[in-house]
Amino acid sequence: MRKPAILITGANGEMGHGLITALHARNNVSIVALDLNPLDKALSGLVYEELIGNILDQSLIEQLNGEYEFDAIYHLAALLSTRAEFSPRAAHDVNVGGTLSLLNLAVEQGRSRGVPVKFFFPSSIAVYGFSGLDAKNKAGAIPEDSHRNPSTMYGCNKLYCEHLGHYYMHYFQRLGADNNRCFIDFRSIRFPGIISSKTIPSAGTSDYIPEMLHAAAKGEPYQCFVREDTQIPFMTMPDAIFAITSIMSAPAEDLSRTVYNIRSFAPSAEVFRQRVLEYFPQADIGYHITEKRQKMVDSWPLDTDDSKAREDWRWKPVHGLDNGLKDYLVPELKEMYKD
Ligand code: SER
Numbered sequence: 174m175r176k177p178a179i180l181i182t183g184a185n186g187e188m189g190h191g192l193i194t195a196l197h198a199r200n201n202v203s204i205v206a207l208d209l210n211p212l213d214k215a216l217s218g219l220v221y222e223e224l225i226g227n228i229l230d231q232s233l234i235e236q237l238n239g240e241y242e243f244d245a246i247y248h249l250a251a252l253l254s255t256r257a258e259f260s261p262r263a264a265h266d267v268n269v270g271g272t273l274s275l276l277n278l279a280v281e282q283g284r285s286r287g288v289p290v291k292f293f294f295p296s297s298i299a300v301y302g303f304s305g306l307d308a309k310n311k312a313g314a315i316p317e318d319s320h321r322n323p324s325t326m327y328g329c330n331k332l333y334c335e336h337l338g339h340y341y342m343h344y345f346q347r348l349g350a351d352n353n354r355c356f357i358d359f360r361s362i363r364f365p366g367i368i369s370s371k372t373i374p375s376a377g378t379s380d381y382i383p384e385m386l387h388a389a390a391k392g393e394p395y396q397c398f399v400r401e402d403t404q405i406p407f408m409t410m411p412d413a414i415f416a417i418t419s420i421m422s423a424p425a426e427d428l429s430r431t432v433y434n435i436r437s438f439a440p441s442a443e444v445f446r447q448r449v450l451e452y453f454p455q456a457d458i459g460y461h462i463t464e465k466r467q468k469m470v471d472s473w474p475l476d477t478d479d480s481k482a483r484e485d486w487r488w489k490p491v492h493g494l495d496n497g498l499k500d501y502l503v504p505e506l507k508e509m510y511k512d
Contacts, residue, residue: 175242178203178221182228182275183250185210187372188295191414192247193219199418205241207233208250228271234278243282245291245421248275254299254327254469256376261326268330269337276341276357283356289342293421294361296335296432298405299328299378302472314476317363317434324472325378335361339431360420361432365406365439365477367413368497370505378469382407382445389449389456390506396461401443405473408437409497412490416482423486430485434477437490437497448494452503 179196183189184206193216196204203221206212212223226233228250237243250271257264272294279290302322303309312320323329338359346352366379373387374380381397388395416435420428440448446458482488492501 175240176203176221178205178241178243179245179247180205180207180237180241180243181247181249182207182271183248184208184216184220184223185212186249187367187369187374187410188249188413188417190216190371191369191410192249192417195414195418202244205237205243207237228274229266231274234274238278238281242286243279243290245293246275246279247293247417247421248272249295251295251330252327253374253377254297254325255378255380255466257326257330258469264326264330268327269333272334272337276337280341280345280356284351284354289355289358291358291360291421292338292341293417294334294338294359295417296331296361296363297328298363298365298473298477299323299325300332300335300363301474301477302328303474304472306471309471309473309475312474314436314478315474316478317430317432317481320474325469335432342431358425359431360423360428362416362420362482363432363434363477364413365408365436367410368407368502369410370502370509371410378466379405379407381442382440385442385446385458386449386502387506389453389458390503390510392455392510394457394459396459397442397446398461398463399442399467399470400462401446401460402441403467403470404439404441404475405470406436406439406476408435408490409492409501411501412437412492412497415491416488419488420482420486427485430481433482433485433488434479435482435488435490436477436479437492438494439476440494445494448498452498 185208197219206220207224252264283290302324342359368383
């Protein structure tokens with residue numbers, strides 16, 4: 174018999190850390206963790222099986238299909254936006270090819286089990302695209318179905334995979350004999366930039382905010398790579414994890430869409446810098462703008478409208494900028510870097 178489990182890909186990434194801890198605490202469920210790199214020691218005890226491997230390895234996916242019955246798949250593995258601009262072909266392979274492979278696994282599992290497999294896909298504000306600052310500033314906080322003109326590889330990959338997920342859920346093999354059956358229950362969130370106290374992101378383009386904060390807490394100088402008036406939305410990692418568990422446990426009939434915006438606060442780089450200085454007055458934070466990365470952030474929205482998530486699955490962040498810094502980020506960072 175195949176063993177019931179849930180699958181998390183990209184398990185050792187920033188989001189995987191928080192998600193494994195949360196799912197372990199909440200559910201009586203066996204977690205299968207897949208990542209290119211070995212899982213952090215702190216997480217190993219929380220998972221049923223730890224697999225080191227590539228989501229593009231088809232024999233590994235087939236092995237998973239043979240050994241497990243997945244109730245849910247959390248497909249977190251991806252190449253982030255800065256890395257994807259240096260290696261667009263590899264980004265497409267991983268971000269699109271990998272997602273397609275996991276969607277096919279979910280369909281196989283849903284078909285053989287007779288119930289749709291829940292599939293979580295983290296999307297991003299990078300699916301939006303503005304031609305320049307004027308258009309961005311004029312649009313303000315934007316809803317899900319507007320301005321989807323990505324100009325980054327990562328954004329193109331994420332937008333296409335949102336559509337693929339929607340297709341797999343509603344229209345998969347629509348001309349076949351099984352055309353009325355639904356094999357997957359696809360749920361996706363477009364995340365803003367995320368700030369974690371535990372990990373520093375790498376290879377993303379929203380990284381200037383978490384990098385600024387971590388550098389200040391470590392007592393290291395930092396040069397912010399975007400202008401001081403640069404603005405996009407952000408949230409804390411605990412709220413991001415809370416959002417994933419909330420949307421995944423929402424009754425299907427409450428969800429009016431497959432993809433939702435969420436956001437918590439949207440400070441400019443300079444507003445955030447000032448807040449960091451309140452907690453770390455000695456911090457040495459300057460600006461050294463990288464024009465090419467600046468253009469990427471300028472193509473992303475000032476803010477997003479998350480009213481659909483608030484209506485449908487009662488999304489509400491715990492942390493704003495003030496209590497996110499005061500109650501979560503600053504105390505945990507001070508503890509982590511105290512030596
Ligand atoms: N935070 C991501 C990145 O910067 C965008 O969603 O790549």
